[in-house]
Amino acid sequence: MNSTHQQNRGPEYWRSLEHLADTPEMREVISKEFPGYDASEMVNGSRRRFLKLAGASMALAGVTLTGCRRWPEEKLAPYSTNPRGRQPGVPEQYATAYEFAGVAMPLLVTSFDGRPIKIEGNPSHPFSWTVRDKLGSADAFAQASVLDLYDPQRSRNIVDRTGEAEKRKEEPTWTDFAGFVAKHFADLKGKGEGFAILSEASASPSVTDMRKRLMAVFPQARWYEYEPISGDNELEGAKLAFGKPVRTRLHLEKASRVVLLDADVLGYHPAHVRYAADWAERRRSADDGEMSRVYIAETTYTITGGVADVRLPVNPSRLYVLAREIASKLGVSGILGQEQLSDAETKFVDAAVADLKGANGAAVVAAGSTMPPIGHALVHAINEKLGAVGKTVTLHEDPAGDRPSHVQAIADLTNDMKSGRVTSLVIIGGNPAYDSPADLDFANALAKVPMSIRLGLYEDETSALCKWHLPRAHYLEAWGDARAWDGSAGIVQPLILPLYGGRSTIELLALLTNDTLINGYDIVRRTWQQFLPKDTFERDIRRAIEAGVQNGTEFPVAKVTAKAQDFPPAQPAPEGFFLRFTPDSHTYDGRFANNGWLQETPDPLTKLVWDNAAYISKKDADTLGVETGDIIRIVLGGNYGYDIAAYVLPGQPAGVITLPLGYGRTAAGHIGDRLGFQTYQLRSSKGFDVASGATVAKASGSYQLVATQDHHIIDDIGYKGREKRSGGKGESGRVIHDVAFEEYRKDPHAALGGGRKVPLQLFNPPHTFVDTHAWGMAIDMNACIGCNACAVACQAENNIPIVGKHEANNHRAMNWLRIDRYFKGEPDDPDPDVVFQPMMCQHCENAPCEQVCPVAATMHDSEGLNTMVYNRCIGTRYCSNNCPYKVRRFNYLDYHSQDPRHEWAAPYNNIPDAQQLEQVDKIKRMVFNPEVTVRMRGVMEKCTYCVQRIHRTTIAARANGEDVKDGDIVTACQQACPTQAIVFGNLNEADSKVVHLHKNNRAYGVLAEELNTRPRTKYLAKVRNPAGDEATKGEHQA
């Protein structure tokens, strides 16, 4: 791509189509440090008037003697009896697990003086460890779930809507509910006719056990399971192929050739943390001359597509066609008929087939939720043909898999409810009134049920329609257990007593069945007698609780072979657009709607915050005359005319509209209500994963979408100017480097393209670093998948506030760590490449910010950290203006005490240092990390390399007279990264990992050569492995 020097052409790597087009508006945004900020508008007067006001406020500050107060009296409250081994003020870690859509995410939770404050992956669990160092990674959702624990709007009370309104108790208790249960379910005992339970997916051994007990008490009761995001097509496909449900487990670390048919294995797959770790093993090995090649045909842009080598955007109906074509070329039997393929598809299939054949069994094919069941069966046949089964893919028994699909379950239940066959309904978790298929009209059916009981974290859309609402205990508040994707069971251990008196699923089931045990802990112990030998039970259960996983409980490998069957051609898809439903990166299926951290973490690809939108391809957008933010009307099956804001996403396949689910909540809570678009309204039980035959037209009006993709753009226009002045020497500032694997293998220096290597230093460097420690970081862009785990980890660790949609639109989002997503390619390119670059303070040795601070609030320490001293900062923002990386964040308002949903900040009346005591909500305050200062209005802040973690580790080591060892200090982002793309360490230690990475041939400092900032963070160039000669060669060999 050599069009860099064309007229009116933006950079080679671009953040948005506007950035690429290099529009005047975009130049304005880039050239201004604080776009949308106009000082004169704020003061509404002249400079003179501003100075007058400033002087007057200074004088008033003196008059009121704000400095002459003793700070508030503080109390110290030691325990009455100190628990054994308890050290006040020392954070402790406990293993637990979060059951998310029926699959456990193994966790290690940090608790500070009884408050769980930080969630990390469990390093001793195979489904959260990161393969090399076993740091333990958890995804963004799991990490942010701690904020839900402290959500002041979680349900606190039991709600009773039975009987006459006047006779109801004001605040019913669990005892009242138990009394009701005893009366209501007495007649049903031994029968259970008309009794139905609708539960969210759960593979928890204790829930399974309690379910059996419930069925024993109420033999005719029906148990339904529903999840709005489900991998049921995969399960159905396995049933087609093997005659029984099996669970597929990929071994990406063994696969040198991977073909994915809309399988988002690094994104929303339940095992994505481990998959990402495995995948990265075969990418990092590029330095050793070996690298995997990933093909993906996908129906929207996912992060897996972003890091794949060969990507083909297709519409959903083509997935099965591609699978058939690959299968027939590989010689799988039963492929009937012929397919017509486009040129791009033929090229994709030919290259993929050549590679699969040449990989000698070290290859794997996988399909995602949009592939119909027959396609999954075909993929199993392909893997068998490739000899991949047992190597790169293993098949496991799935005891819970023998159930109707989730869509089927909810459809059956709703029919029964409508026909009056359901008289008592218990809804455990989920939110079916909001997220069930629209054609079923679950909400109306629910209103027809005489007795409905709901156990939920929030009093949400479903609870509002039920006769009883019961507050549910958060998973950090209750005992339980769960199974990871490989089936290994682990105990869910509470870290705090229920804040609002909630109870867990198993405790509710115990209440319904009038069990002898009512306490969650006792129930879990009873269940676990099946896993642990009787004579050593006490010892073993303690070990299981401590480890968070019990070895030997994995699902065994299934001894199955694919049945020979025919794979007929697919029915042609109807005319019109495909609607492709995906989970949303902020709310998943809507359950995290009230979670501010997730709302404000930009979507990996679109960089949208606080909203969802309909993703549309550039081609379709041009045809319809639509731009990002315009409203489009989607008509499906003649029944719906749904208006939604469009987002033009490069790389989106033409003819497909992607609709992220999980927005448009009406009873989510203050943070999540009335945001975005309720896309479930377009989802029917027939078109559950994909709907086809929709018509799309431009409607009137537009909608304010906030995408942070153009915020904090690293300015390369300035470099162009400098190039002109200095005679056009060298390249203009390059932020991103990438290289093709073949070139890199031939020439190890190819990665950096022989950029300018002339040192610019005229004088001696301002600092010499002779301390034992010189902290530095390396970020491997070849391993980064843009999953946001690091961004949320940083937010949780460093008490970073959320600012709200309006402030985010003013470029004021506070994230210390942002993940810059760059596209590369022409605007009309159906498949632009993507690079993810985590960007935070680079801790430059020659820091531009330090040179302009008038009050020395930012300066260097002896270990090379660029320190930010909040109590010195007076808020000139010069540093931010002078930072070439745009990583400094200013507290324009007191965001912790501000309502993020208010367009304009609520007035700020209280004295500044009272904010941490009174203004922040008492419950919300509990999530703060006490080792990091909570910043107030008017100060600048930025990444500190997690200085609190550096100190904690060094002080502990030095107390024993030792020095920290390489790998002892782990920053929050590094800890969370599933692919270990981030490495932190001591640059003055000759053999440390970070030193090796800095010496890597791919390592470069962003803008280091151009600006001589001497950054302490180095990036490792991305290596791509596009199909080329090698693939064709493989074909000849085969």
Place this chain on the structure above:
Amino acid sequence: MSDTQQANPTDAPRRFLFPRWINYLLPLAAVAVVGGAFYVPTLFALGGSPVATSIGYQPQQPVPYSHALHVGKLGMDCRYCHNTVERTAFAPLPATQTCMNCHTNIRTDSKLLQPLRDSWVTGKPVQWVKVHDLPDYVYFNHSAHVNHGVGCVECHGRIDRMDVVHQDKPLSMGWCLECHREPEKHLRPRDQITNMDWKPAGDAQSALASGLELKKSYGVHDQSYMISCYTCHR
């Protein structure tokens, strides 16, 4: 120079001239300068005075626990109650249980100990008032100091002579830095940490020499590290 073409100075735009009433401000400015000469030093003196730095802050505690009695007279070690001070950032207050080790037998009917017995029965903590209260942006670590030869008395004063604990030292940043710049003057052997009476042996010169030796043996950081912002603030 041709006078005819020379503009009359009075024609110069008025806005470049100060108005006449400014002249009256001149004596006022003189007063301000003279007054300021007194005001500014006074301000700084007051700012650094014990009143401003809370020296002598002596809040009333729920139980009038006397360090003079327990430490000075009975000779209890600091670490009997503040037990994790060598391992943790925070020097904890004793659990009620620690007090009750003795007070289940001694002075079991004392009215002054009623809050203690209440706590023991109810399990609710005794609410002590914090005396040595650093600002929230200071991250002081007891273990880092205690393990490197800084005695309790350096910051807390003669606790063994206090009936009611008060703040003895300014605990201001300038005061912290005095020691961070020259730690050798304040270091002692590790086994003398809790000894309130310890004095370095010999004259000033040999004391300094032994201080420097201790500094080396403890591996105390260089001054450049000791006075870096992130050492205490983050």
